[in-house]
Amino acid sequence: MLAVRHHLRPFLLIQGCAVAIVIAYYQSTALHGYAAQLAAWKASGGYLFSILSTAFAGVVLPEVFKLITRNGGHYGARQLLYNAVVFGFIGFTVDVFYRLLAALLGDSNSIGVVTTKVLLDQFVYSPFLSIPISLTLFLWRDLNFDIQRTRQALRVNFVKGRLLPALIVCWGFWGPVVTCVYALPAQLQFCLFLFAQAAWSLLLIHVSKGQAEGL
Secondary structure, rough: OOHHHHOHHHHHHHHHHHHHHHHHHHHOOOHHHHHHHHHHHHHHHHHHEEEEEEHHHHHHHHHHHHHHHHOOOOOOOOHHHHHHHHHHHHHHHHHHHHHHHHHHHHHOHHHHHHHHHHHHHHHHHHHHHHHHHHHHHHHHHHHHOHHHHHHHHHHHHHHHHHHHHHHHHHHOOOOOOOHHHHHOOOHHHHHHHHHHHHHHHHHHHHHHHHHHHHH
């Protein structure tokens, strides 16, 4: 996949940083104070924090990255606002899903609990909710918000031609990341998710745009 090869180094760097963050959290008590502050911000902000922070990570940070590296085109104000709404919605669903897993499976970082959460995340939430909704919403944008063209595009080889390629990319990137996420206490999981979201948004938008250009 061209999008993966294009962003492979930063993605591997982010995955490595996620692993380092988890190791550092459990090895250094000095980090617990900073982690507690992040958890307090998240708790006080609730779902509004999830929506706004994910919109920021998914829209603003990638645009800053593209400006610095002069890599890739830029969206207009209408598209950026739409992207912010979509990523805000994604952040809300992720927060709801993390809370649901914590309620059902607890906050243990045992191998069994972490593995179960990762499997549910990657093989239930991603293929049946997150990726299909994201692909559809971004496809609609890339087809100039034309509902008829979007409906026609979704009828043509959606699972094999669109969903499966996006899922393979998702599993390659998020598999290691969410393993690190679920290894942390529940109150810190969303914060680590945000760390990886900026890189993922670049890839997701790239994949969706490429699919739209092929229509």
